[in-house]
Amino acid sequence: xxxxxxxxxxxxxxxxxxxxxxxxxxxxxxxxxxxxxxxxxxxxxxxxxxxxxxxxxxxxxxxxxxxxxxxxxxxxxxxxxxxxxxxxxxxxxxxxxxxxxxxxxxxxxxxxxxxxxxxxxxxxxxxxxxxxxxxxxxxxxxxxxxxxxxxxxx
Numbered sequence: 001x002x003x004x005x006x007x008x009x010x011x012x013x014x015x016x017x018x019x020x021x022x023x024x025x026x027x028x029x030x031x032x033x034x035x036x037x038x039x040x041x042x043x044x045x046x047x048x049x050x051x052x053x054x055x056x057x058x059x060x061x062x063x064x065x066x067x068x069x070x071x072x073x074x075x076x077x078x079x080x081x082x083x084x085x086x087x088x089x090x091x092x093x094x095x096x097x098x099x100x101x102x103x104x105x106x107x108x109x110x111x112x113x114x115x116x117x118x119x120x121x122x123x124x125x126x127x128x129x130x131x132x133x134x135x136x137x138x139x140x141x142x143x144x145x146x147x148x149x150x151x152x153x154x
Contacts, residue, residue, distance in 0.1 A: 007063045014059035017084055018051055021091040028095035038148025054135050058084075061131035065124045076120040083113035100150035107143050114139060 033044060065076050090110055094103035114136045122129035 006066055010063040011059035014055040017088050018055040021088050025091050025095040035149055036152040057131045061128040064128040065121055068124050076124050079117050079120050083117050086110040086113055104146045104150055107146055111139050
């Protein structure tokens with residue numbers, strides 16, 4: 001049975017993080033669009049669509065772990081929170097500070113945190129960890145884009 005209040009809280013936290021990062025970086029997007037992009041770079045409208053879907057999947061995954069109420073749940077959720085904070089800060093580093101080389105290093109750390117979260121979530125829920133697979137795949141692609149933009153515009 002779905003517990004509506006925890007699900008809504010989890011979705012609100014995740015979509016809130018995504019929305020706040022988008023709000024804080026919206027002015028930098030025009031400058032970013034003017035940069036030379038690596039091959040396979042999608043059009044700008046793809047990013048908010050993909051990230052919205054990913055934040056929803058992440059929110060559902062976190063919800064599924066939270067309702068398990070296992071003794072290890074808090075550790076898994078703490079790790080999840082850390083990776084979510086790293087995700088938020090990567091956006092600021094990459095777009096607002098324009099430190100794209102540092103952002104790439106940050107993204108590699110984020111990727112490791114996502115993998116660790118997937119492994120922890122796998123212990124907690126048969127479904128939650130699978131919902132994070134699109135997220136790690138997209139962050140892998142984002143790493144390629146980050147590296148390409150850094151290299152082409154240094």
